[in-house]
Amino acid sequence: MPTNTDDSSSGSIDAEQAVSGVFKLLSHHRRRIAVQYLATQVGTTSVSDVADQIALLEGEHTRDRYERICTSLVHTHLPKLADGGAIEYDPDQEVVELRDQAAGMLPYLEVAAD
Secondary structure: OOOOOOOHHHHHHHHHHHHHHHHHHOOOHHHHHHHHHHOOOOOOEEHHHHHHHHHHHHOOOOHHHHHHHHHHHHHHHHHHHHHOOOEEEEOOOOEEEEOHHHHHHHHHHHHHHO
8 A cells, every 4th residue: 555655744844944044044133234235235245345334233333343343254254144155255355245045035134123
């Protein structure tokens, strides 16, 4: 007697894991700001422009704060976004670009903002 296997449960598990991955990737406010900002840009954007935007939104745009933001972007946040497939990051050129695949993340940013 043949058994009927239902693959829909594995599909929903994969979808849940994908959503969990997006939320984990966007769990830090600097990564959310970076993705939101990059979504408004065409082509590559300098890391310094992303850091400027974050400093402005955090409300403290001092040189020291800017340098700390740059450091956190370069060493933590941009590599994590790149590993997650959201951005293309070139550390040698110090530029970043939102990948087409990141469009699926944008609705989650709207939910996080509510």
